[in-house]
Amino acid sequence: MSEQFFEVEGLNTWFFTRAGTFKSVRDVSFNLKRGEVLGIVGESGSGKSVTGMSIMGQVEKPGKIVSGSIRLDGKELTELSFDQMRKYRGRRIAMVFQNPLMTLNPLMRVRQQMFEAISEHENVPAAQMRERSIAALKAVGIPSPEERLEAYPHELSGGMRQRVVIATALLMNPDLIIADEPTTALDVTIQAQIIHQMRSQITDRGLGMIWITHDLATLSELADRILVMYAGAMMETGATAEIIAMPRHPYTSKLLESVPSNNEPGQRLKQIRGTMPSLLDLGEGCAFRSRCERASPACEISPPMRSFSSTHHAWCHHPIEG
Amino acid sequence: MINFVLQRLLQCIGVVLALSIVLFVGLWLIGNPVDVLISSEATEADRQAAIVALGLDRPIWEQYFNFLVNAMQGDWGTSFVYKEPVTTILLQRLPASLELAFVAFFIAIGFSIPAGLYAGLKPESSISKAVMGFSLIGVSIPTFWQGMLLIVAFGIALPFFPVGDRGDVATYFGITSSLWTLDGWHHVLLPAFSLALLKMSLLIRVTRAATLEIVRLDYVKFAFAKGVRPTRIVFVHILRNALVPLITVIGIELGNLLAYGVITETVFSWPGLGKLLINSIKVLDRPMIVAQLTYTALLFITINFLVDILHMTIDPRVRSVMGKRAK
Numbered sequence: 001m002s003e004q005f006f007e008v009e010g011l012n013t014w015f016f017t018r019a020g021t022f023k024s025v026r027d028v029s030f031n032l033k034r035g036e037v038l039g040i041v042g043e044s045g046s047g048k049s050v051t052g053m054s055i056m057g058q059v060e061k062p063g064k065i066v067s068g069s070i071r072l073d074g075k076e077l078t079e080l081s082f083d084q085m086r087k088y089r090g091r092r093i094a095m096v097f098q099n100p101l102m103t104l105n106p107l108m109r110v111r112q113q114m115f116e117a118i119s120e121h122e123n124v125p126a127a128q129m130r131e132r133s134i135a136a137l138k139a140v141g142i143p144s145p146e147e148r149l150e151a152y153p154h155e156l157s158g159g160m161r162q163r164v165v166i167a168t169a170l171l172m173n174p175d176l177i178i179a180d181e182p183t184t185a186l187d188v189t190i191q192a193q194i195i196h197q198m199r200s201q202i203t204d205r206g207l208g209m210i211w212i213t214h215d216l217a218t219l220s221e222l223a224d225r226i227l228v229m230y231a232g233a234m235m236e237t238g239a240t241a242e243i244i245a246m247p248r249h250p251y252t253s254k255l256l257e258s259v260p261s262n263n264e265p266g267q268r269l270k271q272i273r274g275t276m277p278s279l280l281d282l283g284e285g286c287a288f289r290s291r292c293e294r295a296s297p298a299c300e301i302s303p304p305m306r307s308f309s310s311t312h313h314a315w316c317h318h319p320i321e322g
Numbered sequence: 323m324i325n326f327v328l329q330r331l332l333q334c335i336g337v338v339l340a341l342s343i344v345l346f347v348g349l350w351l352i353g354n355p356v357d358v359l360i361s362s363e364a365t366e367a368d369r370q371a372a373i374v375a376l377g378l379d380r381p382i383w384e385q386y387f388n389f390l391v392n393a394m395q396g397d398w399g400t401s402f403v404y405k406e407p408v409t410t411i412l413l414q415r416l417p418a419s420l421e422l423a424f425v426a427f428f429i430a431i432g433f434s435i436p437a438g439l440y441a442g443l444k445p446e447s448s449i450s451k452a453v454m455g456f457s458l459i460g461v462s463i464p465t466f467w468q469g470m471l472l473i474v475a476f477g478i479a480l481p482f483f484p485v486g487d488r489g490d491v492a493t494y495f496g497i498t499s500s501l502w503t504l505d506g507w508h509h510v511l512l513p514a515f516s517l518a519l520l521k522m523s524l525l526i527r528v529t530r531a532a533t534l535e536i537v538r539l540d541y542v543k544f545a546f547a548k549g550v551r552p553t554r555i556v557f558v559h560i561l562r563n564a565l566v567p568l569i570t571v572i573g574i575e576l577g578n579l580l581a582y583g584v585i586t587e588t589v590f591s592w593p594g595l596g597k598l599l600i601n602s603i604k605v606l607d608r609p610m611i612v613a614q615l616t617y618t619a620l621l622f623i624t625i626n627f628l629v630d631i632l633h634m635t636i637d638p639r640v641r642s643v644m645g646k647r648a649k
Binding site: 056058060061086087088089090091094095097098099102103104105106107108116117120121152154155165168 | 446538539540541543547548549550552563566636637638639
């Protein structure tokens, strides 16, 4: 169970627009073991969602994976054609999107949308598809799944719809699930339930999951390891406990300080001054330097990787020493 | 669903009645048709006799009531000009208009939906750009002008198509139409294309806009992420959702085709209804005007009704809203 079945190495995904080249993902590498949850955290524009879409082979034009390697059980996915990759989507790698109100086709019954996730990959009689769909709906805590199968999306609540989406993602028993902010649009109580259910599915089935979010607080409950991204690049990575207890990168530390529950009541929320630089004119050097209190002329050169344990690394010239 | 249909039918009847009153009063205000009908040398006695013969001496509500009772029995009166029952004249002209409109409709739909869908899916391709250029020309050129250009190009310079009139007709299943004969099709294609051009161009744009909007929605991305084949995504997920806004536009355009083919009919001397209405208005042929305007109104009411039903069939959200409202 502990072997790394999924690896991303030196991923670069760029968007070639008329205004110039947006380097949305720059030299990102990580790996994943079965039963493990990797949280990718970052602000909007940090490249976390583009990383997810790159893995799915669903980067939209004018975007392109420029270089890098994405391997599932040693199989190189970036070399596959769109149609070859189709056989991996849904079957080996599934994805859950941010807005459950938009993820289901409004004109199709839940049944049609779940069955299609199976029938596009294998020839199974309808009765068996039905059985599997009901089992998947049950697994994510949907009451009376037989009735829900016949419902249209608009007849279900947001939380219910997101469970349907997650059940659909689980249908083919994939090796990897990419969840792109799946609970951001939901109530906090429902958010907690869904996170709990997903965590137990991951552990029970021995899947790997990449949980993309801007919310460090939920990650701390869910993820085994965390990757912090900023402006398309990796800032810091490590076991969740390491990142939360002892952040080494100034950006991670600022990010942790800005989590509302870490603030004293009645105090102003802490912010990170400045805004993210445009991905268009990123030169050499650390992308965070314009907002960093520890920045020095050395930061004009791309920072090297500093290791603090076998799992804990930060890309910084002036890491916070423990 | 059944509740809704019944309710809508009642509404339709109400609309038709209201419209017939507006028409009747409006025409009454316009003027006395007798002055147009009798010769200028007629005596005052002749004039009075004509007024009585036409029933114009009665109070307006009585005239309206008589009209309504007769209309429901299928008697729409006698044309002042042709001296023949209005229904006979209309039924003579109607098939020509209908066949032109339907051929135009199928040309418009058959081309615009695939072309618009393609242009929405691959907006950068050169074929899409050509399609959009074509549709820009289509919406820009006035109908009478492109009709004449088509006649000059494909009727005279390159005489592929005959110009003017309807060609041979034949009768099957009690319907007399030129669409039963090859010669009839030969005649109808050019005017139908001319009539279809504007609608086609418009529908291409609507289809493309709807497709562009739907392609970037999450449920399409999710369908891809499930590993669904692209052809299925296009036809099951994208096209069906694009049809929701399209059906409304298609309904309006079908109504326009059936009711307002007058320009094309004039340019191609097509013996349809369009010219008849203009002529009837010129000479204040009241029964003809009333019958034709009622026909147009009925047409739009029926089409709107069908559009609603289609919406309900395609979109479950509409179904549940309409279902609730009907109760």
